[in-house]
Amino acid sequence: MQRLFLPLTLLVAAMFAYAPVMIAQAPYESTMLLVQKIFYFHVPSWFVMFSGAFLCAGASVVYLAKGSRNADHYALTGAELAVVFGLMGLITGPLWARKAWGVWWEWDVKLTLALVVWLTFVAYLLLRRYGGPGSEKLAAGVGIFGAANIPFVYYSVNWWRTIHPKTTVVPTLRPGMRGTFWFCVAAFMLLMVLIVAVRVRLERQRALVDDVFLDLED
């Protein structure tokens, strides 16, 4: 990963620099026009949020089963990603909704569930920050519970009556929109890979420092 880090960083930077050009050139959606272009960053931010949440849950299961410290580092990283990119989705969504629906927020099933999942991962981070010794295991349970809600967030638009666009939007995108959309998703996912690499390294170094100071105290 260390050898790939610099080329990957350059690639992600280039993709994020080129994304606005692609978004500007993408065709307008017939009913929402310009405001629909929020979609190209809004949906990929939820891709990263969901991936972060699943990473947190998967790593938490490994941590609870094997007590692996490394898995705990991945779980913490996943939870942070879920909070940062979930916040991005929760802010960009209402900016779109204001124009498309006429309101900033609606207590719709999809929106409410997404907020609940995001708050669950905020709770995870608060638990890690202020929970004291042993909070890692409790937080791991919270992370698994948070990720278990994600299928409900994703499929809520199909299962319940809601004003949020359905899951059929992405598979039915027009060619000009589809390329731009998947390009933005790729940029966000590669950014996620980079962040995971750096963030896990940070946690490993922190653990190393803690071990060294504990040895010095002994």
Add this chain to the structure above:
Amino acid sequence: MNRVRSWWRVLPILAILGMGPVLGAVVSAQQPPPQPKAAQDEFVPIDQLPPEEKLPAAPLLIAAYSVAWLAVAGYLFSIWRRLDRVERDIADAGRRLPRT
């Protein structure tokens, strides 16, 4: 005498009843004429909407992309600061370790 007294009793009631239409006419004269409600009573094409009812999309779009960029930049900055702090701690621990 009794008839006059009963008239005095009825007069305030008649006065109140009479004031109703007068007050109603005054209030209705002060109120602006009802405006036709766009998009509720009939279909109005978007290009015929009054300017105050049109919500520009560009500021919302710019705000959304600014939020996304700021969130990523802020998060990367926080990671960079934390890495910097840990590296200082490692250097500090290295100085405190007994030399062999």
